[in-house]
Amino acid sequence: MSVNEQEYYAPIAPGSPLARVLDGYDAPDLPADFAERVMAAAEARPAPLPELRRPARVGSRGWRIGQRIAIGIASFGVLATAAAATGLLQQIALPLPSAQTVWASITGTPVAKSAPRLAAAPAPAAEPAARPVVIDGPIDTPEELAEAFRRVEQVRVGRREERRAMVDQRIAREIERRRAAGLRVPTPEEEAALRERIGEEIARREERADQQIAARREAMERKVANGEAVTREDLAGRPQVDPALRDKVRELRAMSPEERREAWRSLPPEQRRTITQELRARRGIPSPSEPSPVPSPAG
Amino acid sequence: MTASSQPAPTALLPASPGDDAAWAARLAARDPAALREMIVRHARGLHRVAYRMTGDAHEAEDIVQEALLRLWDNAPGIAAKHPAGSQAAARLRLGGWLQRVTTNLAIDRLRRARRLSGEEVPEEEDDAPLADAQIEASERDDLARALVLALPERQRAAIVLTYYEELPNAEAADAMDMNIKAFESLLHRARAALRQALAAQGDAP
Numbered sequence A: 001m002s003v004n005e006q007e008y009y010a011p012i013a014p015g016s017p018l019a020r021v022l023d024g025y026d027a028p029d030l031p032a033d034f035a036e037r038v039m040a041a042a043e044a045r046p047a048p049l050p051e052l053r054r055p056a057r058v059g060s061r062g063w064r065i066g067q068r069i070a071i072g073i074a075s076f077g078v079l080a081t082a083a084a085a086t087g088l089l090q091q092i093a094l095p096l097p098s099a100q101t102v103w104a105s106i107t108g109t110p111v112a113k114s115a116p117r118l119a120a121a122p123a124p125a126a127e128p129a130a131r132p133v134v135i136d137g138p139i140d141t142p143e144e145l146a147e148a149f150r151r152v153e154q155v156r157v158g159r160r161e162e163r164r165a166m167v168d169q170r171i172a173r174e175i176e177r178r179r180a181a182g183l184r185v186p187t188p189e190e191e192a193a194l195r196e197r198i199g200e201e202i203a204r205r206e207e208r209a210d211q212q213i214a215a216r217r218e219a220m221e222r223k224v225a226n227g228e229a230v231t232r233e234d235l236a237g238r239p240q241v242d243p244a245l246r247d248k249v250r251e252l253r254a255m256s257p258e259e260r261r262e263a264w265r266s267l268p269p270e271q272r273r274t275i276t277q278e279l280r281a282r283r284g285i286p287s288p289s290e291p292s293p294v295p296s297p298a299g
Numbered sequence B: 001m002t003a004s005s006q007p008a009p010t011a012l013l014p015a016s017p018g019d020d021a022a023w024a025a026r027l028a029a030r031d032p033a034a035l036r037e038m039i040v041r042h043a044r045g046l047h048r049v050a051y052r053m054t055g056d057a058h059e060a061e062d063i064v065q066e067a068l069l070r071l072w073d074n075a076p077g078i079a080a081k082h083p084a085g086s087q088a089a090a091r092l093r094l095g096g097w098l099q100r101v102t103t104n105l106a107i108d109r110l111r112r113a114r115r116l117s118g119e120e121v122p123e124e125e126d127d128a129p130l131a132d133a134q135i136e137a138s139e140r141d142d143l144a145r146a147l148v149l150a151l152p153e154r155q156r157a158a159i160v161l162t163y164y165e166e167l168p169n170a171e172a173a174d175a176m177d178m179n180i181k182a183f184e185s186l187l188h189r190a191r192a193a194l195r196q197a198l199a200a201q202g203d204a205p
Helices: A003-009 A017-022 A034-044 A061-085 A099-107 A142-180 A188-225 A232-236 A243-253 A257-266 A269-283 B019-028 B032-054 B057-081 B087-091 B094-117 B132-137 B143-149 B153-164 B169-175 B180-200
Strands: none
Touching: A003 B180, A017 B143, A017 B153, A017 B180, A034 B032, A034 B057, A142 A188, A188 A232, A243 A257, A243 A269, B019 B032, B019 B057, B019 B087, B019 B094, B032 B057, B032 B094, B032 B153, B057 B094, B094 B153, B094 B169, B143 B153, B143 B180, B153 B169, B153 B180, B169 B180
């Protein structure tokens, strides 16, 4: 830097020609009412908004960033789960692998292909409600007979379920009784085998009953087709039971085996014979020459 | 500044440490007496700066009024950052704060006026030599005024703060939000420009 240049950049010395020129630039005084104007303007000025309250920053910057990332990932996971659960991803054609597919990709096992899901068939148009059949008087038309069969079938289904429940209760009650008495109880395998045998017996009995009912129904249909009315005995498959006898049978059934055996022995021989014949007739068992529902005592 | 006609810069009145923090607290409490005291203390000095920056007395009054009202508005924040008794409170200088606001307001107004008038924008480096024609074309009759007003805004602010207001370079740099090195460079260029312009008028620098 030359001497002239140094003079150019040097501070402005008092009394120098440049200082004398610059000192001629005077500033005027403020007007007398300036303070009042400012005070009036301040008074008319709306109050400033309060400072924004920011939560105190705790922890280092890195931890705050990590916190935000964690919150972001968690929020994304929640939203993605909600979208997948509501089927939103399928609506926007995003393939969503099933849990089996993901597990198979991890373990390397092939995925059992499930049958392609068919589009849900349109619900069949509701058939016009059939007019309920009213059985008026004796059953002498095919419609009335079909309605009678339908009602009987409803009752049979309900009875089958009741019987199975009753069998289960009896088995459980007996096992509980033996356990309380300190007797040996069947193992789970034995109990399962017992239930299986009982189930097979019940199935055989129901199959036999179904065959008898089907034969009876064919006979009833032929009867109606010939213009004859179906009687109560036709539907029941046996003559109407004497109410006193029916009550006696129900009373015996409600007893325990020991009580039932004792009560049976105390019945008059004629009544025992009548009940036995009735039960055999109900079950379709041919009557032997010497009917005796109770086994003869050994020896 | 050596001109005897100019009063001593009121912005540089000595104040006890923490004094300005107490004033800020009173301003934050919306005490009109505190605002009036701030006007008495600082308005004349701020007006000188604004006038020498703009060359317009009315514009300078508007700038000073705006600066004082900004202090009034920002007092709660300033008081909160400088609680009484703290080190920050001891460092607080409301005069310097007002000077910074006034300088920036003046520079903003000059730039806005230049944009509206369509005048050519000077170089970023602020080192463009002053043209003789620019000075001669000035309608202002006072040579000093013409010299100062012909300077680019930031060079003008540097001259006003250091020569007329006699601020130390560090405080002037702070008022202009500059680091000291950059300010000194700016100040050198401003002095050179003034001397060059004065030489162009036929006087020795």
